[in-house]
Amino acid sequence: MSIGNTTRPKIANFAPMDYERFFSADVPSFLRSPVREIFRKVDLQAICSFAGGYPAAVTFPTDQVPGLAAAVLEKYGTRALQYGATQGVPELRAAIAARYGVPVSQVQITTSSQQGIDVCSRVFLDPGDIVLAQSPVYLGALQSFRAYRARVEEVALCSPTSGHPRPDKREGPAAEGCGRGRSEAEAVGEHNATSSIKFIYVIPDFNNPTGKTLTLEERKEIVRLARELDILIVEDSPYRELRYSGEPLPTIRELAPERTLHLGSFSKIFAPGFRLGWIIGPEPLLEQIYVCKQCLDLCPPVLDQYMACEFLTSGALDANLVNTIAEYKRRRDLMLGLLEKYMPAGTSWTHPDGGLFLWVTLPESIDTVALYDEALAAGVAYVAGSFFYPDDSHRNTMRLNFSFIEESKMEPGIKLLATVLAKALTNK
Numbered sequence: 001m002s003i004g005n006t007t008r009p010k011i012a013n014f015a016p017m018d019y020e021r022f023f024s025a026d027v028p029s030f031l032r033s034p035v036r037e038i039f040r041k042v043d044l045q046a047i048c049s050f051a052g053g054y055p056a057a058v059t060f061p062t063d064q065v066p067g068l069a070a071a072v073l074e075k076y077g078t079r080a081l082q083y084g085a086t087q088g089v090p091e092l093r094a095a096i097a098a099r100y101g102v103p104v105s106q107v108q109i110t111t112s113s114q115q116g117i118d119v120c121s122r123v124f125l126d127p128g129d130i131v132l133a134q135s136p137v138y139l140g141a142l143q144s145f146r147a148y149r150a151r152v153e154e155v156a157l158c159s160p161t162s163g164h165p166r167p168d169k170r171e172g173p174a175a176e177g178c179g180r181g182r183s184e185a186e187a188v189g190e191h192n193a194t195s196s197i198k199f200i201y202v203i204p205d206f207n208n209p210t211g212k213t214l215t216l217e218e219r220k221e222i223v224r225l226a227r228e229l230d231i232l233i234v235e236d237s238p239y240r241e242l243r244y245s246g247e248p249l250p251t252i253r254e255l256a257p258e259r260t261l262h263l264g265s266f267s268k269i270f271a272p273g274f275r276l277g278w279i280i281g282p283e284p285l286l287e288q289i290y291v292c293k294q295c296l297d298l299c300p301p302v303l304d305q306y307m308a309c310e311f312l313t314s315g316a317l318d319a320n321l322v323n324t325i326a327e328y329k330r331r332r333d334l335m336l337g338l339l340e341k342y343m344p345a346g347t348s349w350t351h352p353d354g355g356l357f358l359w360v361t362l363p364e365s366i367d368t369v370a371l372y373d374e375a376l377a378a379g380v381a382y383v384a385g386s387f388f389y390p391d392d393s394h395r396n397t398m399r400l401n402f403s404f405i406e407e408s409k410m411e412p413g414i415k416l417l418a419t420v421l422a423k424a425l426t427n428k
């Protein structure tokens, strides 16, 4: 190939090699997201999809973005296009600190909250370690925990004041009822004597996938358990500001600031394309996260941070949030009404006070994984609930997203889904 010649090398023209031997010992633990597989295989625009977790594009402040970019370039000049501090640009850290009433030293900006989960996993987890989590678990978190070869063990919350058995910090027999449930390790018979529990992973507000919110007593119970075991809490909180009904409760970080890493995100309150989030936590923990992040991405995207900062400090974020909340409340209410109208008997679902999802439980005889192709052929998509369980259980459940689908497709979609389910039930 000569310079100036338009001839390009043929990419596929090489002898095949055995690539398997190059992969690290971590690679077999990587978990492929079934949700992203759905996106790859199906044109979700062509069907009625309740599968993804995308925000509605109408909530993005699209018309304000050019003005934000211009204002940032005017204010910060080339600084906005330069590498920035690994902790995040000082202006955005200060804006987050002011919004949540914490010192700037307790704020680390992340390249989205998925990175927050991953960086916490990387900094705290050794192979064989245990993460306590409420099942079902957000898939992206399961992917990170698995990637570092940690295991997820269920933490079951009980009545607020019961003095139920508590697990030991080291591996021991699973507690009956509350506290620790059955672990992946126990499920596959692989105990590791040196395993230790490092943190509880929890989504207290409008959980993905269930849409549920923890009560104050449940929050306190998480804190009691973490203090008893002397472990950390990773509080994943990308939906907290999307509340459509009910009263806000204290964050877990507010209840246990000494041991909580609170993960926030701009994805659902600005736009996910900016890939920006933050971690609020104790300085000594953030210090290690800071070092770890140096090798991940050197710094979060600088122009994006300045734009997010401008959006936040000008008051535009809060103004936009009012519209976003009104939009999603309407969609949630629409979906709840349609489920009521069309779903077959024996089906129940959660009534979320916020967030983007609700969770449907079907009669035991239905297997939503087995039914999935039929639903797709009928023109409707969902995410099978078992994908959110480390042991692939609860096959009679599904997650439905109400934020992304066009409103005009909501009723036809729920009708289709109800028809597929009713048919499956009569065939049993």
Ligand SMILES: Cc1ncc(COP(=O)(O)O)c(C=O)c1O
Pocket: 053, 111, 112, 113, 114, 115, 138, 140, 203, 208, 236, 237, 238, 264, 265, 266, 267, 272, 276, 277
């Ligand atoms: C519970 C939860 N945590 C984290 C994320 C990651 O969001 P992001 O990386 O866009 O901030 C998501 C995305 O849907 C989520 O549902």
